[in-house]
Amino acid sequence: MPGGRLTQQERQQIAAGLADGLAYAEIARRLDRPTSTVTREVMRNGGPAGYRADLAHHATQRRTRRRPQASSRGTRAVPQPYGRDNAAVQEFQEALTTVILTSGLPSMAARVLGCLYTADDSLTASELAERLQVSPASISKAVTLLTGLDLVRRESEGRRERYVVDNDLWYQSMIRSVRDNDRFSETARQGVAVLGRDTPAGNRLENAARFLDFVSESLTRAMEQARDVLYTKPETPPAATAPSPDHE
Incomplete structure (x- = not known):
């Protein structure tokens, strides 16, 4: 199975598959790529109806050029309990977020929900912002949407609020x-x-x-x-x- 970033030719094949009405899994099979890779690529670049191979390729190149500057701030590696492999947890969280994206939730709301799902305990807005490396304002907007849809529950802790997903x-x-x-x-x-x-x-x-x-x-x-x-x-x-x- 090939790894690394999608090539422009692969993106053109994705666009052709979408135009033919193929499912993500079938497009991924033809590319010999994971289904989550194709799903994430499409949802990040306009969705099934708005995906354009050339625009997606250029957008990825722009993000890649900006990444060294963004990564200079560093990302917080969250210690994993129970002997879990941190890389495997991060990969699963990304795959889960991609699946949630296909349900129609906005990108940030899907990322917050994926983060909460893979957390053993409730998290504050600042903890979510630190884990996802985004602004507190982005977290606040996403949490407001998720709580309004009954997908996330608020817990009061003094002056702070914590957020959690549970069995209900x-x-x-x-x-x-x-x-x-x-x-x-x-x-x-x-x-x-x-x-x-x-x-x-x-x-x-x-x-x-x-x-x-x-x-x-x-x-x-x-x-x-x-x-x-x-x-x-x-x-x-x-x-x-x-x-x-x-x-x-």
Whole structure:
């Protein structure tokens, strides 16, 4: 598998693959590159609809020329507990951030979420800024977005706030999605009354409302079951009683 930076020819192949509607994994297979490399390249340079090979190549060259000046400030190597390999953790964090990017989150929000996911403890805004080597203002904006989406939870520590993701992250996020679906479903039914049930537009809205009602009900039931099963610690079995010496 080739390593190093993508060449201009490889970027042209990525652009051609996107134009043909190929998935990132298929483009990566043809280039003999990791899928995360292709995903990160596309998301960093305009996304699937805006990716241009020449512009992406020039942008990478500009970033490379600026990197020595930026790296002179140094980056903080975070000591890894549990005997973890620091390079492997950083590589995984980058891959996770790339996956989060594809969900539609802005770049900085994805980086913050990836950082919090790979941290054993909650982090302050200043700790996040230090780890990601960005300004506190960038962290503040990203955290505001993430907390608003119920993807990050705030914890108060005196005058400071700490941020964390926990077991309830996906549960709360999906509950939010269900509520959004319910609001759309309710509004759609109002539209049916206005547009007429027997009209194409009214029929479209009614079908959307019925679909979302069914999905929301099924999803809520599945989430509650999963939460009870996965997040409930098993009871500690009672200690076995040793038989008495004269018990036969």
